[in-house]
Amino acid sequence: MQRWSILAASVVLVSVPVFVQAPLVRLLPWVSLMLTGVWLLLGLRLLAHPTHQRWGDLLIGFTWTWLAGSVYWGWLRWEPLLHLPIEAIGLPFALWGLARNSGKIGNFFYLGSLFGTVVTDVYFYLVDLIPHWRQLMRVEPDAVQPIFQSAIAQMQTPWGGGCAIVLALLLLTVGTLPLFSRQLHWWALSGAVLSTILVDSLFWLAAIAA
Numbered sequence: 001m002q003r004w005s006i007l008a009a010s011v012v013l014v015s016v017p018v019f020v021q022a023p024l025v026r027l028l029p030w031v032s033l034m035l036t037g038v039w040l041l042l043g044l045r046l047l048a049h050p051t052h053q054r055w056g057d058l059l060i061g062f063t064w065t066w067l068a069g070s071v072y073w074g075w076l077r078w079e080p081l082l083h084l085p086i087e088a089i090g091l092p093f094a095l096w097g098l099a100r101n102s103g104k105i106g107n108f109f110y111l112g113s114l115f116g117t118v119v120t121d122v123y124f125y126l127v128d129l130i131p132h133w134r135q136l137m138r139v140e141p142d143a144v145q146p147i148f149q150s151a152i153a154q155m156q157t158p159w160g161g162g163c164a165i166v167l168a169l170l171l172l173t174v175g176t177l178p179l180f181s182r183q184l185h186w187w188a189l190s191g192a193v194l195s196t197i198l199v200d201s202l203f204w205l206a207a208i209a210a
Contacts, residue, residue: 010191013062017141021069029074036067053158061106064090065113080133087117112189116196119167127160148207171197
């Protein structure tokens with residue numbers, strides 16, 4: 001039961017904030033950034049209670065993804081090349097924690113989320129969607145439709161479709177294999193990776209509908 005709870009919580013912590021944080025950072029980036037401290041303090045508070053330690057651990061890992069999202073989408077979203085360096089802002093802390101054999105649930109969740117981000121960005125580079133990314137960040141909302149249509153046209157080419165299939169299978173494999181483990185931190189990683197497929201699919205459907 002604990003494993004499924006961690007998996008579900010990981011999916012929620014990747015999926016829901018994407019749609020909550022995205023509008024927040026555009027309108028109130030400083031509020032989004034300050035919420036990082038709220039998540040961290042709440043995580044530390046939960047971590048101090050033996051019965052809630054796993055949730056505090058997971059929330060601290062989530063804090064790094066929220067911080068990265070606040071910084072990048074709040075102030076640096078116009079430059080795609082900065083996306084991965086900013087998303088990796090918590091990597092030194094995650095690796096340090098794993099080296100000390102502490103915070104495994106949160107650190108594996110963060111690494112799973114970062115892996116999903118890397119795979120998504122790789123797709124953008126392979127299919128040459130980076131110019132569309134830059135354009136979308138600079139135009140008014142009522143001018144996005146032609147950009148979306150151009151991006152969708154590139155995604156629907158044999159190369160774009162082939163890359164999508166290969167990378168989706170990679171995410172599915174990396175997200176599924178940890179489920180054979182009984183350890184909670186592997187299920188946190190699995191939830192973070194599998195939810196990347198969900199989020200990317202929703203964005204793809206939104207682009208088609210635009």
